[in-house]
Amino acid sequence: MGEAQALVAAFAERLERRDWPGLAELLDPDVVYEIPQTRERIRGRERYVTFNARYPGDWHVEPRVVLGDDHDGCLLFRWTLDGESSLAVAFFEIAAGRITKVTDFWPEPYEPPPGREHLVERW
């Protein structure tokens, strides 16, 4: 298990517990948070912890897959917000034992394109 895997597991656990000082300990002071889908970026540990602490609603993070080597980590998690749940993904970069970058993906449902029905089943 790489160092990033342990950091990602701790990140998810402290986020779920709303342990904001504990979460901050895992983050580099200059951590960068990005959501490529909205092209949003947050710079710095203080703002990023505030963003999480003030995120509205009754939300929960349930890890499904946690992976990492010495530089990169990833988290597949079930995200539940006010009783509705979906799968989401985060990637992490680490350096000197702290998280330096978090990249979040929030995949939304969509209708499949036509032409592959003969290969596919729906659930």
Add this chain to the structure above:
Amino acid sequence: MGEAQALVAAFAERLERRDWPGLAELLDPDVVYEIPQTRERIRGRERYVTFNARYPGDWHVEPRVVLGDDHDGCLLFRWTLDGESSLAVAFFEIAAGRITKVTDFWPEPYEPPPGREHLVERW
């Protein structure tokens, strides 16, 4: 580096090369492919290779992050289709040296919710 990491790297490389026999070698005969966003599922190596081989357009897979342990792997990649590109993510399960499950996520752009502009910059 876990076994899954090597399998995921080979998967991406053979997909990009359209090496369909080589791709099939990496897959369990009963491999399951799922897209949670569309609730689509493809069962079996033959159908899944056909799905990839017939995927329309000029598409390219450029790995950004490849991670894996002895059971799970993940791939963050730049997906380019007919000149338009975005980031996408796949998770993998492996057993006995072959890929038994592939789960794809295709995150689409969306507008951010209001209320966090004071913490965020856009790009």
